[in-house]
Every structure is written in structure tokens, then in C-alpha cells.
Amino acid sequence: MSAKFVCQKCGASHPKWQGQCNDCGQWHSLVEEVAQSSKSNKNLTTRFKPKELEQFLVSLPEEDVFSSDKKRVSSLIGELDRVLGGGLVAGVVALIGGEPGIGKSTLLTQLVLKLTLAKKRFVSNKQPILYVCGEESPQQISLRIKRIAKNEHKKPKKTKQFSGQDLLEVIGQKLLLVTTTDVDQLLALIKQHQPSLLVVDSIQTLSTSDLTGASGSVGQIRECTQRLIEVVKPRGIATFLVGHVTKEGSIAGPKILEHMVDTVLEMEGERTGQLRLLRAVKNRFGATDEVGVFRLTDLGLTEVSNPSELFLDEVTQGVPGSATVCTMEGTRPLLAEIQALVVDSNLAMPRRVGRGIELSRIQVLAAVLQKHAKLPLGSKDVFLSATGGFKLKEPAIDLGCAVAVASSLKNKKLPKNTVFIGEIGLLGELRTVSFLKQRIKEAKRLGFKKIISRQSHKTIKQVLKELGC
């Protein structure tokens, strides 16, 4: 097979890589692809047997689509099951994205451990788990496995009991570490061992010699993923691909895979902090925007089934600039803290900076506060952050952000045990938000006495007046 370089803008094909496309003049648009040996469209009827083609025709399923739930296998990690839409499905190809070092490998190590030790036989000696360690050496991985295995062993809920050395032997029989990064060798191994589960850590380390590009290039990532999918899908092998994403946002790599895989999970959180969110961005087998919450410890990731309590551990109530909001993560209400800092600016264009909060939201809120609440923000720098390093994107946090800004500006504490829930319109009006009942219920459950929302106030001005900000 030979390679060609195809312009991603106009589709023109070039024999060699070059910086600019000859046809359309676009820069940096060439991506290496495998040139298919001339399989033409003629003789289609002889190329495919009618019976083979039948499999591609499916009549509408009579049963509810969700009856496929039966075929799900629990991953034995509740929060992961939640994000996957109920568990593992045969042949599912899932991409786990996130910054390097955030805990993707840790989560997958725990997953393979749980499955190898499970009483329910998901993994047998005949159908082991293949774990491609492109990022780490097998020694590093086995060290992590030993460390986590001891911990898993301590809480033998769903796992079998083993004594020390036996434990590692059992794992060793069912878990095979793959050290090659040649995708074609990997495919041969898959065909040979028929694994029950495949973990590729990471997709950026795989490459095929059919392409000249380095591993991690767009062409390589796309081609390797395509080849993997063609092999694991028909065999029903559940597959996890790790994709690293850089801090600056997503590098080309994992993004281009999103349409190829069934499920895209993103792990986020502050590297220095303990909390980790696993978010389903795409899920062919379940609802998106479900979120799993974990706490990273030296023994791995522990599940957090009651996230609000954890978030509120860190809340610094009663300090000017701090407000508590309630955001929905999937179907779960989650209480979180917003922190604001407003200071005099010495810039002609005062700064608006957000950490975990979108910049456009801060700009709009600052303008609304200036116009409708007469806050002199035109000469102030405004910084807003969501604690824990998480991204809060919901409009329902508007009110909390606005009062936090006002509170910092006036250096006045907000009342304790108060939660702010509401979207703010451009005219300064409070808007009601979805799932208000669930949010209020969650806030009350956690001991919050007062809820400020559209139900109690009509405008941001009214709210600020009452708070004395």
C-alpha cells in the first residue's frame, strides 16, 4: 500500500507532503492517507454476494430500542456505568480524552482490575484483556496494578477473595500487556487472542508503516483507529482508546476521532486538585451529558456518589466574592461555589477573566450589571472562577456569578446558607431555569435555608438591593 496526501479543504491529492495545497492554496491542510489499491465500483454484483449484503438491511426493531440494555455488562465502576449509559456494550468503541496525567490510565487500570477479579465471568483465561501500553513501560503499569490491586482487594464486595501472590497470578493470566505500537501487529494479536476487552493507551502512540507520518499525526491517528474499529466491531470487543488533549484545548488528534467512535468521554479536573469529572460528550448507546464524579487518591480513583457534599467541603461561605450555585450535571443537581474578584483596572480595556466559566458569559454579565444595577464595572478587572477546576456552562449559574461580582465589588459578604439559581437576561431580568424543583430539593437536603431564584425575585437589581450590594 502506498500513501498519498489529501487536502482536507478541497480533497486534492498530492504524492508528497507540502505546506500548501496546489489546488486551492490552503496552508497546512494536507493529511496523509492510505491510497486504496484501485477497488473500482464496477463489478459490484460479483464483488458482494447477495447474502452478505442482506446483513446491512435491518427492519425497525419491534421492541423498545432500550431493550438492548440487556446486553450490557456492568463495568463494576458505578460512576463509569452511569456515563456509559448503564455499562459496557459488546463492540463499543469509546474514546477517553483529557489532559495527560489527569487520571485516564488510572481509571482504565482500575476497570481492567475489577473485571479480571470479578466473580461474574466477564473475562476468562481464554478471552483475556489486552492492554496496549504505548505511553508507559509494562513495569510502570504492573507497579500501578499492584498498588491498586491491594486496595481493590481490601473491599471485596463484588470481587473474589485471593491471598497476596495468588491475586497477581490471577490478574496475570487474564491481563496481557501489549508493548508494540505497530497497529498491524496489534490487530494480529487481537485476532489471535480474541480479547474480551481492549485498552489502547494511547491512540497517539499507534502507527502503521503504510503511512510515512509520525505516530500522533492526524493521518496516523485516523488510519489506526479505522483499522482497529474494523477488527474489534465484528468481534464484539469492547474497546477503550485513550486520547490526550493538551491544555490549550483539543489538539487535532482526539477531535478527529469523535465521529468515528461510539462514545466520547472526557475527563476533567484540576491536576493539582482531587476531583475528577468524567463527562459523556457523545454516546451512541446512552444519554450524553451524564457525569461521573471521582476523587483521585494515591490508591486510584474512588467514586463519589454524592458530589455536592464533596464540592461544599471546599466552599468558603461568608467571604466577600463567594456565592453558591446549583448546576445540573446530567440528571444530577450539583452545588458548587463561584468566586469573584473585582479590582481597579489600570488598563484602557479592563480585563474579564474566567476559570471554568465562559468569557462571553462574564462579559455579558458585567455589562448587564453596569447598565441595570449601576455597578461601576467599566473601570474594574473582573475575575470569576468555579472552584474545583470544573467548567460550569449552564445559564443557571448567571445569578450566582452576578451576586459574587457585586459582593466582591462592594466587599460585602453574602448571607450564609443561601443558594442562587437563575439565568439573567440582557434586560436584567431573572429567568426561570429547568429542573428548578430538583435543584431546590438538593440545596435543602444539604442544609441550605434560602433559595434565591425567579420565584422570589424578578430582577437582578431587586436581588442586589435586598443583599445590600
Ligand SMILES: [Zn+2]
Ligand atoms: Zn486544497
